[in-house]
Amino acid sequence: MTTEVRVPTLGESVTEATVATWFKKPGDSVAVDEMLCELETDKVTVEVPSPAAGTLGEIVAAEGETVGVDALLATITEAGAGDAPAAKPAAKEDAASEAPAQGGGDTVDVMVPTLGESVTEATVSSWFKAVGDSVSRDEMLCELETDKVSVEVPAPADGVLAEIVAPEGTTVDASAKLAVISSSGAAPAAGKTDTAPADGKQYSLPEAGTPNLSKDVKDGPAAEKAMTEAGLSRDQVQGTGRDGRATKEDVAKAAAAAASATSAAPAPAAAPRGPVAAEDEAREERVKMTRxxxxxxxxxxxxxxxxxxxxxxxxxxxxxxxxxxxxxxxxxxxxxxxxxxxxxxxxxxxxxxxxxxxxxxxxxxxxxxxxxxxxxxxxxxxxxxxxxxxxxxxxxxxxxxxxxxxxxxxxxxxxxxxxxxxxxxxxxxxxxxxxxxxxxxxxxxxxxxxxxxxxxxxxxxxxxxxxxxxxxxxxxxxxxxxxxxxxxxxxxxxxxxxxxxxxxxxxxxxxxx
Missing domain, CATH: 3.30.559.10 (Chloramphenicol acetyltransferase-like domain)
Incomplete structure (x- = not known):
């Protein structure tokens, strides 16, 4: 079965975009919601996720081409289709550890919805469902808080909430996974999460001076912007995209690793808020400010x-x-x-x-x-x-x-x-x-x-x-x-x-x- 990858909605009054970077090449295996390519418009950069798991077939719009809304970008041959290339036996185990278990189509990822122009992250403010609860399509699962508005996240399918990836209080980016729904009612098989590789090793920063990017290959503008905002150099980011390109997810993982590496150092003392009697402090309530x-x-x-x-x-x-x-x-x-x-x-x-x-x-x-x-x-x-x-x-x-x-x-x-x-x-x-x-x-x-x-x-x-x-x-x-x-x-x-x-x-x- 072949699935088409098309240009998503680009925003109000935006009618075309330029294909900036392909993170995959024909013949590569792709998972659902894995980033395939990056588009550039006059105002924003848009990443295009995979609509299905399988193998990337033909790339219709190459890098540098200008495409309109809903234009065909590529095709994907879904896993299990008759014309899909047979998997190499030696790679079966690796493939199972590299992609979230799909349960033969029984699991559906709940992703962060579109947050609006210039909004790159949100905070999970509340979950309306708990793990194990039954959910119906379009039933509200959780609420996200951005800098200005609250966004409710509906269930993309009927089933059982099998896993909550981002609990309340977690800050997530615009392409993060929030939860997993199992249509069969079974918990998903353990696999790679958004923050840790399948082999169980914690993400670590590459050694300084050993970038994994060829000087002839350029990262996408979204990744470069994310590195600038995070204060990271290219040497600190392990690129997992095509030809070693860094993606926004790579930058986020590198930033998290850098933060954990410095968290062991003693934190600077907070500005004193004045003497507070012990009996008064016991009657205080400390609440984190909303975004x-x-x-x-x-x-x-x-x-x-x-x-x-x-x-x-x-x-x-x-x-x-x-x-x-x-x-x-x-x-x-x-x-x-x-x-x-x-x-x-x-x-x-x-x-x-x-x-x-x-x-x-x-x-x-x-x-x-x-x-x-x-x-x-x-x-x-x-x-x-x-x-x-x-x-x-x-x-x-x-x-x-x-x-x-x-x-x-x-x-x-x-x-x-x-x-x-x-x-x-x-x-x-x-x-x-x-x-x-x-x-x-x-x-x-x-x-x-x-x-x-x-x-x-x-x-x-x-x-x-x-x-x-x-x-x-x-x-x-x-x-x-x-x-x-x-x-x-x-x-x-x-x-x-x-x-x-x-x-x-x-x-x-x-x-x-």
Whole structure:
């Protein structure tokens, strides 16, 4: 039986790729999910795994060729097929130890799903099933946590969860194996795992100065990038690919071996956190930060270190917006099927102001200022696991109803951890509503590389002087944090004033005034 190897989905708007490296050659034995080749697109490098176990037959797209999505790359003659080459008797034992036992097709590997552009690793946060549990196809097995989103991993087949390769708390890369499902209900035969060879020997680093790579053979770009990020030289990586090429898996194993080799050395003393009484320490609870919380902490600190951040304040009388909302909210809900909230008014007001003060919607790229002739509005949303910012694209061209629908839909999926990475990228300006939590005044932190963020706060009745008379008005403080490297004080104040004017007289939004 012959199985085709085709170009996988390359990502949004990416239609073609170049074959960078083949790790196997015709006639080589391959296992399920073993990396066959590496493709290069304009933005990312994509590794192509084997869809079946067997022998690599014909390579249709050679190295250097440009191929489209779903193009044929190669063929595989599956093991056991009539036209498959007979295995050499002396190699039977080796082959059995080199590939995970397939049980005649009775076992299925559970792999890390696609995590999104630029996301290379995740942490296993929880397993919903235990070893020995029965599972159904598409039933959720576990949940992975990346820097921004949570990813649920479904079962690829019916059967019994025979082995969990990556327990909770394990950090896995984008091509790692998570578990094994046995369709027959039997545990898989012991074989090679992702971290140890079949002979039982621990992976060790090659001796310095003895690389196993010919000077005429070049590693794939993904492996080279992984070596750079891990701080490893080529001499430290044992290549297992074609002609001794290093793969990302080889780099990961070498990095793990290097880490274990240095772990015996005494670790530097951690910074003291101050004296803690024994009875107090016994009542403390230490919890590891989630990947999302670590990313939030890093990005917020990077924002403070990079931008010349400054905040300016104003206040807005919400009387007219509240009156307009109360008058039309029932009709709005009946016609559009979504509630009329305050966020659509603020989104519209900000889009209106950004047209007059475009630098607040721009960003700095080296020594250039990049002005955006569109508004991709980020709406900050609090979730049980941390703050995320889904993006409403081309918000300046949307109606009130379209904005409210997208806010409701994206907000619900943000709370459920269902947002994709693409939905949280590309924002040009952000609105953060601390008022829903009761905040009266705050200074929001920029969301890099954006140059502006508007902070909303709670609506509070306050005495105001109106035409010489003291009246009670529903007031809200507004805060605009901005990057002073690109936005001057005049521009920031003008922006806030235009937002204030549009909200205090919503008819301005209709007249584009």
């Amino acid at each position: 999302l919380r670590q990313t939030i902490a890093r990005r917020l600190k990077d924002s403070q270190n990079t931008a010349a951040m400054l905040t300016t304040y104003n206040e807005v009388d919400m009387t007219e917006v509240m009156a307009l909302r109360n008058e039309y909210k029932d009709l709005f809900l009946k016609k559009h099927g979504v509630k009329l909230g305050f966020m659509s008014f603020f989104t519209k007001a900000c889009c209106h102001a950004l047209k007059e003060v475009p630098e607040v919607n721009a960003e700095i790229d080296g020594t250039d200022i990049v002005y955006k002739n569109f508004v991709h509005m980020g709406i900050a949303a609090g979730t049980p696991t941390g703050l995320v910012v889904p993006v409403i694209r081309d918000a300046d061209n949307l109606s009130f109803a379209d904005i409210e629908k997208q806010i409701a839909e994206k907000g619900a999926r943000a709370r459920d951890g269902k947002l994709s990475m693409a939905e949280m990228q590309g924002g040009t300006f952000t609105i953060s509503n601390g008022g829903v939590y009761g905040s009266l005044m705050s200074s929001p932190i920029l969301n890099p590389p954006q140059s502006g963020i508007l902070g909303m706060h709670k609506i509070q009745d306050r005495p105001m002087v109106i035409n010489g008379e003291i009246k009670i008005r529903p007031m809200m403080y507004l805060a605009l944090s901005y990057d002073h490297r690109i936005v001057d004080g005049k521009g920031a104040v003008t922006f806030l004033v235009r937002v204030k004017e549009a909200l205090e007289d919503p008819r301005r939004l209709l007249m584009d005034l």
